[in-house]
Amino acid sequence: MKKNKKMIICFLTPALLFFLLTFLYPICRTVLMSFFSVEAVNDPMDLWEFVGISNFVDLMNTSVFQVAMINMLKIWLLGGVIVLGIALLFAAILTSGVVGKSVYRAIIYIPNIINAVAMSTMWINYVYNKRFGLLHTFFEKIGAHELAMTDYMNGEIKFYSLLAAFCFGSVGYFMLIFMSGIEQIPQDIFESATIDGANKIRQFKSITLPLLKGVFKTCVTFWTVSVVGFFVWSQMWSAPLSSELSTITPFVYMYNVTFGTVGSTQRDGGLGAAVGVIMALVVMLVFGIMNKLIKNDDLEL
Amino acid sequence: MKNKTLICMAACVSLMTMLLGGCGSSASTDAPASEAGTESTGAESAAAEDTSAQEAKGESSDVELTYWSMWTSTEGQAKVIQEAADAYEAETGIHINIEWKGRDVKTLIGPALDAGEKIDFFDTDYMILLEQNGKYLADLTDMAAAAGYEEHVLPILLENAKVFGGGVLKAMPYQPYTTGVWYDKAMFEAAGITETPETFDELLDVCQKLKDSGVNPMTCNSDGVTLLYGYQLARYIGQDKVIETLDNADWANVPEAKQAADDIYTLFEKGYMSPYAPANYPEGQNEIGFGESCMILNASWIPNEINQNTGATIDWGFFPWPSVENGVDGPEASMVGGQGFGIVDASEHKQEAFDFLLTVVTGEYDSKMAETVSSIPADTANTVWPETVSGAEPYFKQMTKTYEWAVGLENNSDYKDFVQDNLIKLTKLELDGQGFIDAMSTLK
Numbered sequence: 001m002k003k004n005k006k007m008i009i010c011f012l013t014p015a016l017l018f019f020l021l022t023f024l025y026p027i028c029r030t031v032l033m034s035f036f037s038v039e040a041v042n043d044p045m046d047l048w049e050f051v052g053i054s055n056f057v058d059l060m061n062t063s064v065f066q067v068a069m070i071n072m073l074k075i076w077l078l079g080g081v082i083v084l085g086i087a088l089l090f091a092a093i094l095t096s097g098v099v100g101k102s103v104y105r106a107i108i109y110i111p112n113i114i115n116a117v118a119m120s121t122m123w124i125n126y127v128y129n130k131r132f133g134l135l136h137t138f139f140e141k142i143g144a145h146e147l148a149m150t151d152y153m154n155g156e157i158k159f160y161s162l163l164a165a166f167c168f169g170s171v172g173y174f175m176l177i178f179m180s181g182i183e184q185i186p187q188d189i190f191e192s193a194t195i196d197g198a199n200k201i202r203q204f205k206s207i208t209l210p211l212l213k214g215v216f217k218t219c220v221t222f223w224t225v226s227v228v229g230f231f232v233w234s235q236m237w238s239a240p241l242s243s244e245l246s247t248i249t250p251f252v253y254m255y256n257v258t259f260g261t262v263g264s265t266q267r268d269g270g271l272g273a274a275v276g277v278i279m280a281l282v283v284m285l286v287f288g289i290m291n292k293l294i295k296n297d298d299l300e301l
Numbered sequence: 302m303k304n305k306t307l308i309c310m311a312a313c314v315s316l317m318t319m320l321l322g323g324c325g326s327s328a329s330t331d332a333p334a335s336e337a338g339t340e341s342t343g344a345e346s347a348a349a350e351d352t353s354a355q356e357a358k359g360e361s362s363d364v365e366l367t368y369w370s371m372w373t374s375t376e377g378q379a380k381v382i383q384e385a386a387d388a389y390e391a392e393t394g395i396h397i398n399i400e401w402k403g404r405d406v407k408t409l410i411g412p413a414l415d416a417g418e419k420i421d422f423f424d425t426d427y428m429i430l431l432e433q434n435g436k437y438l439a440d441l442t443d444m445a446a447a448a449g450y451e452e453h454v455l456p457i458l459l460e461n462a463k464v465f466g467g468g469v470l471k472a473m474p475y476q477p478y479t480t481g482v483w484y485d486k487a488m489f490e491a492a493g494i495t496e497t498p499e500t501f502d503e504l505l506d507v508c509q510k511l512k513d514s515g516v517n518p519m520t521c522n523s524d525g526v527t528l529l530y531g532y533q534l535a536r537y538i539g540q541d542k543v544i545e546t547l548d549n550a551d552w553a554n555v556p557e558a559k560q561a562a563d564d565i566y567t568l569f570e571k572g573y574m575s576p577y578a579p580a581n582y583p584e585g586q587n588e589i590g591f592g593e594s595c596m597i598l599n600a601s602w603i604p605n606e607i608n609q610n611t612g613a614t615i616d617w618g619f620f621p622w623p624s625v626e627n628g629v630d631g632p633e634a635s636m637v638g639g640q641g642f643g644i645v646d647a648s649e650h651k652q653e654a655f656d657f658l659l660t661v662v663t664g665e666y667d668s669k670m671a672e673t674v675s676s677i678p679a680d681t682a683n684t685v686w687p688e689t690v691s692g693a694e695p696y697f698k699q700m701t702k703t704y705e706w707a708v709g710l711e712n713n714s715d716y717k718d719f720v721q722d723n724l725i726k727l728t729k730l731e732l733d734g735q736g737f738i739d740a741m742s743t744l745k
Contacts, residue, residue, distance in 0.1 A: 154523055240582050243718055244722070256714045259407065260407075265428060265433050
């Protein structure tokens with residue numbers, strides 16, 4: 001079919017102009033700002049003071065930013081394995097002809113349609129509360145009084161209580177993506193494998209997984225984007241503080257340095273912009289690595 | 302071919318028009334408003350001159366003030382401000398358009414003003430208001446002098462407001478707060494305690510008596526550990542030295558830093574703090590409402606929060622954080638803060654805004670605000686404090702030294718999370734005093 005280039009240009013131009021206005025300008029401004037010392041993000045450019053790459057150097061030498069990066073990496077790696085693993089398992093089960101597929105799918109997806117603030121409140125107050133939370137009540141019932149006293153909202157364990165809650169709310173989304181990928185695989189391949197004597201596990205390992213490489217790449221990229229933008233959950237876990245060491249992430253640190261905190265009115269928009277630039281680079285890096293590692297055009301279905 | 306090109310161009314233009322039209326719809330609806338704004342500018346001086354006549358008649362005015370509020374419409378403070386705005390409109394005919402922005406107003410206000418948003422006044426924490434947004438604010442000195450406003454402001458707040466404002470008055474503080482130890486008087490009585498402690502040793506005695514009576518003497522939220530340690534250390538060496546120690550990570554060379562850590566460790570080790578402390582907000586503070594714990598070191602909004610969270614009707618007592626042996630600070634030093642209104646310098650109706658705000662931060666509505674949210678009245682002429690916070694009144698009036706929040710321990714955004722983390726470890730008894738100092742010394 002012959003493409004009408006003029007028509008394409010005409011229909012794309014408005015969207016492109018709007019993209020340039022609403023996305024490209026802030027992106028350019030943020031990148032530029034990261035090389036300057038700027039107090040408030042809305043300060044006019046004549047107040048900016050060029051500092052070269054010192055914002056980036058300062059960040060690399062700032063302990064709290066290093067902790068934030070490590071926290072983010074832990075969420076990405078541990079959470080990624082848990083979320084993508086469980087999502088893939090659920091997707092494989094639900095596409096294997098299990099009865100009540102729609103109901104299970106809806107139940108698992110429900111946490112994704114609930115606001116992160118509401119989900120956090122639910123976990124903090126009704127699961128982790130050490131006075132009447134689900135875990136407290138359960139351990140009290142089975143006589144494990146020491147465990148019932150566990151404080152899930154303080155110390156080292158706080159990070160893992162946050163991670164568990166975040167993973168719980170993320171599985172459904174990735175499960176749907178995996179399900180959609182699995183359902184695109186022609187059934188006759190599975191039928192042939194069944195005739196050849198392959199059981200379900202063998203079929204999953206030899207057919208489903210290799211044919212889901214492209215979907216897996218998409219999921220890892222989406223997961224990276226959501227982890228890099230990790231903010232609300234961290235804020236909820238440290239409320240009413242602006243941050244805590246065990247749960248701080250780069251975006252929370254960026255918010256602190258850009259807008260100040262309860263105890264400090266000092267702001268540094270340039271440093272905040274540098275955090276934003278580094279986070280964007282992290283996403284691009286992961287995307288690049290995934291593209292190198294996984295080629296999704298090996299097999300044409 | 303020509304027709305095709307024309308169709309393409311027409312499609313492009315109409316799409317652009319639709320997109321722009323969709324985004325710009327407010328411009329058309331705003332047009333009458335901006336025209337009205339222009340008219341009101343012209344009528345402004347006349348309106349100002351004729352204020353008294355309008356007051357008498359309650360006529361409507363062309364002037365409309367826009368207020369970006371730090372409150373949400375359901376909060377007690379919002380209800381009082383709305384009531385004051387309605388009364389002001391009934392009296393002067395000047396409508397106040399209130400936008401309830403919530404606490405995020407502090408991040409929104411700068412870009413909004415830079416973008417030319419018509420805002421006449423806004424509010425937030427008075428320190429943030431002045432230090433972050435001072436460049437947008439009008440100097441209120443003349444208007445304040447004409448109205449005799451300064452006589453109504455608590456001296457310590459007025460002094461702070463001027464310091465934060467670079468030597469001039471740019472804020473109208475309201476809803477001030479102080480910090481200290483809030484306690485349940487009934488529990489003190491039940492434990493046979495008749496005097497509030499003035500020294501740290503006396504505090505330990507009080508704690509022992511309360512513990513013997515079967516309650517947790519003290520409790521705290523996890524965000525309160527910086528207050529506990531900050532106060533204790535500042536009692537030994539004063540706020541300036543605390544901040545200096547923090548900035549230089551000079552903990553190992555300040556013996557009082559270890560002593561203060563040992564003191565706080567003692568409170569937890571001897572079981573003078575709730576076994577749940579430091580608890581996640583607001584579980585720690587709520588223990589007092591549930592009758593499990595007796596005392597908490599926190600700001601003057603705590604009694605009201607606890608009463609509201611738990612439905613308790615506690616008879617609250619107050620005493621300042623006690624002094625320590627060979628310490629430099631005592632009950633005369635405390636954290637003091639408050640909210641503040643600022644009038645935008647670019648506003649065309651600064652006088653009207655000031656007149657309205659004067660009715661909020663002084664007199665009847667200041668008193669109503671104090672009663673509604675159990676806060677300290679901002680107006681010195683309002684001598685009756687709400688019963689919930691009245692225990693702090695004598696100390697508040699004798700206060701001569703102001704501490705920053707957490708005595709400056711949360712000043713440095715690069716360190717504050719480490720400080721808090723190490724204090725949580727100290728209070729969980731995972732670190733002792735020396736361990737805490739060692740951990741803090743690594744924060745270079």
